[in-house]
Structure formats: C-alpha cells, structure tokens
Amino acid sequence: MSRLREMHTPRVWAVVGGVALLLALLPFFGLPAHLVPLFGKFLCFGIAALAMDLVWGYAGILSLGHGLFFALGGYSMGMYLMRSIAGEGVYRSALPDFMVFLDWKELPWYWHGFQHFPFAAAMCLLAPGALALVFGWFAFRSRIRGVYFSIVTQALTYAATLLFFQNATGFGGNNGLTDFKRILGAPLHDPGTRATLYVASAIALFATYVLCRYVVTSRLGRVLTAVRDAELKTRFCGYESTHYKLFVWTLSAMLCGLAGALYVPQVGIINPSEMQPANSIEMAIWVAVGGRGSLIGAIIGACIVAGGKSWLTNTIPSAWLYALGALFVVVTLFLPKGLVGLVPKLRLALAALFRRRVRPAA
Amino acid sequence: MSAPAVEGPNEEDRATPIISVPVPEAARRPLVLWIEDLSVSFDGFKALDGVSLELEQGELRCLIGPNGAGKTTLMDVITGKTRPTTGSVFLDRRDVDLTKLSECRIAELGVGRKFQRPTVFQGHTVYENCELALRGRKGVWSALFTRRSAGERDRIDEVLEIIGLTSQSKREAGLLSHGQKQWLEIGMLLAQDPKVLLVDEPVAGMTHAEMERTSELLRGLAGKHTIVVVEHDMEFVRSIARRVTVLHEGRVLADGPMAQIQADPRVVEVYLGE
Numbered sequence: 356m357s358r359l360r361e362m363h364t365p366r367v368w369a370v371v372g373g374v375a376l377l378l379a380l381l382p383f384f385g386l387p388a389h390l391v392p393l394f395g396k397f398l399c400f401g402i403a404a405l406a407m408d409l410v411w412g413y414a415g416i417l418s419l420g421h422g423l424f425f426a427l428g429g430y431s432m433g434m435y436l437m438r439s440i441a442g443e444g445v446y447r448s449a450l451p452d453f454m455v456f457l458d459w460k461e462l463p464w465y466w467h468g469f470q471h472f473p474f475a476a477a478m479c480l481l482a483p484g485a486l487a488l489v490f491g492w493f494a495f496r497s498r499i500r501g502v503y504f505s506i507v508t509q510a511l512t513y514a515a516t517l518l519f520f521q522n523a524t525g526f527g528g529n530n531g532l533t534d535f536k537r538i539l540g541a542p543l544h545d546p547g548t549r550a551t552l553y554v555a556s557a558i559a560l561f562a563t564y565v566l567c568r569y570v571v572t573s574r575l576g577r578v579l580t581a582v583r584d585a586e587l588k589t590r591f592c593g594y595e596s597t598h599y600k601l602f603v604w605t606l607s608a609m610l611c612g613l614a615g616a617l618y619v620p621q622v623g624i625i626n627p628s629e630m631q632p633a634n635s636i637e638m639a640i641w642v643a644v645g646g647r648g649s650l651i652g653a654i655i656g657a658c659i660v661a662g663g664k665s666w667l668t669n670t671i672p673s674a675w676l677y678a679l680g681a682l683f684v685v686v687t688l689f690l691p692k693g694l695v696g697l698v699p700k701l702r703l704a705l706a707a708l709f710r711r712r713v714r715p716a717a
Numbered sequence: 718m719s720a721p722a723v724e725g726p727n728e729e730d731r732a733t734p735i736i737s738v739p740v741p742e743a744a745r746r747p748l749v750l751w752i753e754d755l756s757v758s759f760d761g762f763k764a765l766d767g768v769s770l771e772l773e774q775g776e777l778r779c780l781i782g783p784n785g786a787g788k789t790t791l792m793d794v795i796t797g798k799t800r801p802t803t804g805s806v807f808l809d810r811r812d813v814d815l816t817k818l819s820e821c822r823i824a825e826l827g828v829g830r831k832f833q834r835p836t837v838f839q840g841h842t843v844y845e846n847c848e849l850a851l852r853g854r855k856g857v858w859s860a861l862f863t864r865r866s867a868g869e870r871d872r873i874d875e876v877l878e879i880i881g882l883t884s885q886s887k888r889e890a891g892l893l894s895h896g897q898k899q900w901l902e903i904g905m906l907l908a909q910d911p912k913v914l915l916v917d918e919p920v921a922g923m924t925h926a927e928m929e930r931t932s933e934l935l936r937g938l939a940g941k942h943t944i945v946v947v948e949h950d951m952e953f954v955r956s957i958a959r960r961v962t963v964l965h966e967g968r969v970l971a972d973g974p975m976a977q978i979q980a981d982p983r984v985v986e987v988y989l990g991e
Contacts, residue, residue, distance in 0.1 A: 574848070581838045590824070
C-alpha cells in the first residue's frame with residue numbers, strides 16, 4: 356500500500372484511474388464503430404511511447420530502432436493469426452497462403468507452435484526481449500553510448516527491414532502477413548471483437564503505465580537517472596551500470612513487443628514497413644513532443660502526434676511531413692521539456708493572471 | 718594527460734634516491750593500501766614511472782606535485798578507471814590485486830573517490846544522492862524490489878548531519894553552491910563507508926570559510942577512514958597534512974612530514990619554488 360503511495364498520491368491515482376476507465380469505456384459511450392480500431396491503434400502507440408520513454412527519458416539511451424521490437428511483437432501475433440486459420444486460406448492449404456504461392460511444401464521450423472495462442476503471446480514478448488538482450492549485452496558491454504548507440508540501433512532496424520523484405524526469410528516478404536480472420540475464435544471484423552481489442556489495449560496501456568511508474572519510482576529508477584546524468588560516478592558508487600541499462604533496455608523492448616502484438620489484429624496487417632527507420636524516429640518524436648522523463652507526457656505525445664498524422668494524411672496528405680518537421684523544430688527550440696513542460700509555466704501564468712484580477716478588487 | 722608544466726630536472730637528478738622518513742616501528746598502524754611499482758604509459762609518455770606507496774590505517778595523506786606529475790593518473794589506477802602497464806595495487810589483504818578488477822567491484826571492496834570537479838547526481842535531491850551512494854546491495858533486482866530500511870534512513874541522516882546539509886536534504890543537488898556540492902560528494906563517500914577515501918582537489922574554487930569547513934571535515938574523518946587528498950592549495954595542505962608525498966614526472970620525489978617536505982631543496986625547486 357505505501358509503495359502505491361510512493362508511486363502517486365491518492366488524488367493523482369484517482370485521476371489516473373478515472374481517465375483510464377473513461378478511455379477504456381469510450382466504445383460504449385458514443386465512439387463511432389469505424390473509429391474504434393483507430394483509437395485502439397493510438398493506445399498501442401501509447402504503450403510503445405512508454406517503452407521509449409523508459410529508455411530515453413529515464414535512462415538516457417536514445418533508441419532509433421524501437422520500431423523493430425514493435426514489429427517483432429506484431430509479427431509474432433500475425434503468425435498466430437495466420438496459423439489459427441490453417442486450411443481456410445485462398446488455397447485451402449494447411450500452410451499460410453504466401454507459402455503456397457511460393458510453392459513451399461513444408462512449414463519452416465520457426466513457424467511451429469504459433470497455432471497455439473499462449474505460445475504466440477509469449478513470443479510477442481520473448482522475441483523482442485531476446486533480441487534486445489543479446490544486442491544490448493554487446494553494445495553496453497563495449498560501452499557504446501549516446502549518438503553512436505542511436506546510429507547502431509537505426510542500422511539494426513534497417514537491416515531487419517531488408518531481411519524481412521525477402522520472401523526467403525519466410526515472413527511473407529514485402530506483403531507481410533495479412534488476411535487475418537479470427538482471434539481466439541472471434542471474427543476480427545465484428546464490432547464486438549474490435550471493441551474487445553480496444554478495451555484490451557486500454558487495459559494493457561494502464562498496466563504498462565503502472566509497471567513503468569513502479570520502475571521509475573523504485574531505487575532502480577533513481578539509479579537509471581543517475582546513470583543518465585553521470586554514468587562513471589554510478590560505477591564508482593558500486594553500480595554495474597551495464598546491468599541496469601540492459602535491464603531497462605530489455606524491458607522496454609518487451610513492452611514495445613506487447614504494443615505491436617495488440618496493434619496487428621486491430622489494423623489487420625503487419626509488413627516490413629513497420630520496421631523502417633522512419634517509424635522508429637517517429638516514436639522518438641512522440642516522446643520528445645510529450646515530454647521526456649514524464650510517463651503521462653509520453654502517452655499524450657503519442658496520441659497527439661499519431662492523431663495529427665491520421666487527420667492530416669486524410670485531409671492534406673502532402674502536408675504531413677512538413678508538419679512533422681515543423682513540430683520537431685518547434686519542440687526542440689521552444690519546448691525542451693515537451694508539452695508537459697508547459698504545465699508549470701501555464702500554472703504560473705494563470706496564478707499571475709488570477710492575482711492581477713484579485714488585486715484591484717482588494 | 719597534459720605534459721608537465723614545470724621544467725623537469727635533468728637525468729642526474731632523476732637518479733637521486735628517494736628520501737624516506739623512517740617511522741618508529743611502535744607508531745606504525747596496520748597497512749591498508751599498498752601500491753607496488755606502478756607504471757602507466759600513454760603512447761610512450763610515462764604518466765607513472767615505478768611508483769610505490771604504502772598507506773596506514775586511518776592516516777590522512779596529502780599528495781602534491783606539479784601539473785602532469787601523475788596524481789590523477791594514480792587515482793585512476795587505484796579506482797580501476799585506468800589499467801597500469803606494470804605494477805599492482807593491494808587493498809587490506811594482500812590477495813586481491815585491484816588493477817585486475819572493474820570500477821564497481823573496487824568501489825564495493827571499499828575504495829571511494831571524489832572527482833576533481835564536483836560530480837553529484839544533478840537531477841536527484843541531496844537525500845537521494847546519499848541514498849544512491851549508500852553501502853549495500855547494488856544489484857538490479859534488489860534495486861527494483863527493496864526499499865529504504867530504517868537503518869539506511871538513519872545512516873543517511875547521520876551523513877547529512879556530518880556534512881551539514883540536513884536542511885538542504887530535499888533540494889535538487891544541481892541547485893547547490895559549489896562548496897555544498899563538494900561536501901555532498903564527500904558525504905556520498907561517507908555513505909559508501911569505504912576503507913580508503915581518495916579526494917581529488919576538494920577545495921578548488923572554494924571561499925576561505927568553505928575551505929576551513931572542509932579542512933575540519935576531513936580531519937574529523939581521518940582515523941576512522943584512510944584518506945588521500947590531492948591538492949594544490951599549499952595553505953590547505955598545511956592545515957590538514959600529517960604526511961605528504963610529492964610526485965614529480967610520474968615518480969615519488971619525496972615523502973615525509975610536512976615540515977621536512979617544505980625544507981627539501983628538490984621539492985622547493987620543482988614545486989614549491991616561488
């Protein structure tokens with residue numbers, strides 16, 4: 356109980372819980388059915404933004420490759436969705452359609468087991484987690500830091516994109532995995548299933564938030580910010596900073612995988628474009644806009660930027676990249692702490708305004 | 718590593734034997750740190766050249782010498798930041814060679830270090846800074862699941878009391894004055910409860926009053942801890958030192974009580990000079 360109080364005061368918990376509940380119940384209170392998957396997508400982005408903020412905002416590790424972990428979670432889910440409808444594809448084959456099309460006779464070994472939902476769900480976390488663990492172990496042990504680390508992560512996700520584009524890799528090449536029909540027996544196009552997926556995403560977002568909040572308010576969280584500010588000093592204080600970075604890096608990758616896994620059934624497709632470098636950079640922008648080092652800020656940033664993107668690409672498609680560029684410039688120049696950095700400023704301005712109003716009357 | 722700023726003595730001078738003061742056997746306390754024949758070279762430049770030193774339990778030793786004499790390099794080697802070309806450093810028992818261990822392992826064994834520039838965790842409060850430095854389990858899992866124990870809270874309060882920052886405990890460390898940051902860093906060393914404290918230029922940039930307070934603080938800590946202070950300010954060294962070691966061009970030039978060091982013509986020539 357007192358640990359909960361360390362995470363938030365009771366009043367803040369009430370606000371956070373209330374907002375989460377409202378968000379989760381949105382489909383039952385007038386959110387148009389065609390917008391439910393779109394909003395569900397934003398919730399998934401919120402989870403990814405939390406994952407990004409954990410490594411960048413708190414531990415100072417700027418990853419430009421988180422799109423890869425997101426996509427790996429998505430692919431794991433996609434493989435389940437493909438396998439669970441074996442025999443119902445266009446070719447009525449036990450193999451996924453694209454394999455029949457490529458004239459493959461047998462399922463590749465790494466596709467086995469994905470017909471079982473629990474296995475696939477575990478892989479959604481374990482596949483990105485394992486990759487992050489191995490990659491992070493080599494990178495952090497070699498003391499690769501700062502911009503060099505960012506570039507290496509960018510290269511990693513780019514290499515993965517190229518790999519997944521190839522048909523021979525066995526993940527459907529540039530078309531990726533699509534034509535899903537059911538999840539756990541429920542038809543994906545059914546509004547009820549969509550609402551359920553949306554609510555599941557909202558719950559996952561809330562759970563991820565609580566987990567991240569637990570981490571950043573623990574002593575581990577304080578060590579992480581210390582590593583961000585003065586890594587060598589933490590080593591002289593006896594902390595093996597490599598282990599701390601590896602922990603938060605792997606956790607973040609797994610959370611990103613969770614986001615991808617919830618995202619795929621709602622958008623109905625996963626292909627290598629999800630791991631393109633630009634996607635990972637966009638994740639960094641979510642966090643920068645919302646506010647690095649603020650969990651709520653990261654979620655808000657993801658929703659605003661992704662929402663703006665959806666709206667602009669519908670109304671003026673050519674303007675989106677300019678808007679994104681402008682947003683980045685504005686945030687860098689005027690909002691170094693992101694949108695949440697405005698809150699104390701606004702509060703001060705309001706207080707000043709209020710005082711001016713009061714004084715003449717007094 | 719910058720090149721020596723002071724003109725070095727010529728070859729004949731280098732060959733002169735090291736002056737060492739014999740200390741009566743009865744006055745000797747158990748040794749806590751041995752440095753044996755330590756050499757470090759960077760691209761041919763010898764930053765340390767066969768340095769040997771012994772530190773007694775609870776002693777307060779000052780390390781002086783001109784720029785480039787190898788003082789900071791010596792601290793880097795002891796704390797594991799730099800690996801020596803040859804030589805060993807032993808702590809407490811003779812079986813562990815520190816030069817083979819990582820920085821955090823050395824810190825765990827009981828060597829604490831204060832940097833030349835004050836380095837505190839700027840974004841954390843004074844209290845959290847002490848907490849992070851606290852001796853104890855430093856692993857990821859314990860950091861995630863365990864919370865401050867009553868004993869730990871008492872220890873932090875005690876340390877804050879010693880360094881005189883109790884009233885500032887909730888302040889962000891980045892907002893402290895220069896002198897306060899230096900004291901906080903000494904406090905963090907105390908929280909770490911090391912056997913040996915290495916303190917690099919503790920009074921650089923301090924006002925006179927702050928300097929006096931620091932001198933008091935360090936003298937109060939000697940005895941319980943073994944302290945090595947690197948300092949340029951001779952007035953400060955005079956105020957705290959019992960025994961002084963002079964480094965010059967990577968070698969120990971002289972070693973002994975302050976009065977004798979000040980009278981040593983070679984020390985005067987290379988360092989005290991003007």
